[in-house]
Amino acid sequence: MxxxxxxxxxxxxxxxxxxxxxxxxxxxxxxxxxxxxxxxxxxxxxxxxxxxxxxxxxxxxxxxxxxxxxxxxxxxPRSMTVDLDTAENIASPETPSDPLERARLEDALNSLSEENRAVLMLVVIEGYTYSEVAAALDIPIGTVMSRLSRARQRVAERMKADNVITLRRPK
Structure with missing residues (x-):
């Protein structure tokens, strides 16, 4: 082809x-x-x-x-789902280099509302401008900025809250 x-x-x-x-x-x-x-x-x-x-x-x-x-x-009407027992040849995802960090990030992103997550992904990951995101999602630029701010703050809070603290021996 x-x-x-x-x-x-x-x-x-x-x-x-x-x-x-x-x-x-x-x-x-x-x-x-x-x-x-x-x-x-x-x-x-x-x-x-x-x-x-x-x-x-x-x-x-x-x-x-x-x-x-x-x-x-x-x-x-929901789409039909297939029972896991009847599914064959399911591909397994690649093992991430740091599964705990990736899981924490996925959890933080999944904790966002759909609207905030969409804006965050388009601006931060895809590199779109605020005006491009506003046009794509059919919302005002001010809404894009406020959703982005809330999304960044929420992800930072979740990442900080889930941070693993190493244990040290008392001196």
Whole structure:
């Protein structure tokens, strides 16, 4: 299979995949659900290519992903799940270099509300500007700044609170 040229629409989408993957996993808090969201997003982006106005492809794709995630979270019929006993060939994730630190960070990120986590991931991890995040999430810039501030503070508090204190012998 031939890789699309970087200047083509498909090439630009291909270049966005790592960023979209990180964002989808941060929204869903799950690698598997994040991959499903990513696939749904890319499918919708490619199907609606004619609706793209030629300006900010990254922002457009993030908006589609955010809306797909929000729509999936609405009350209604749930997606079918597969019993773990019937699943075969489940891939195991790589072992992180420091499992305790990673678990603490995941716990801190998962303690955030969906709105605060989305803003934190887009600004801090993906490097989007406040105005790009505001446009993608359809919220005012001031809301982006306040959500980001609260998210950073909450993560710092959780990381500090869960910090492991080494035991020392009394002198």
């Amino acid at each position: 031939k890789t699309p040229a970087p200047e083509t629409f498909e090439g630009q989408i291909l270049a966005l995949l790592p960023s979209l993957r990180r964002y989808s996993r941060s929204l869903t808090r799950s690698d598997a659900e994040g991959e499903d969201l990513l696939q749904d997003c890319v499918e919708k982006v490619l199907a609606r290519r004619s609706q793209w106005r030629g300006l900010n492809l990254r922002g457009w794709a993030l908006t589609i992903m955010t809306n797909l995630y929000r729509n999936a979270r609405r009350p209604g």
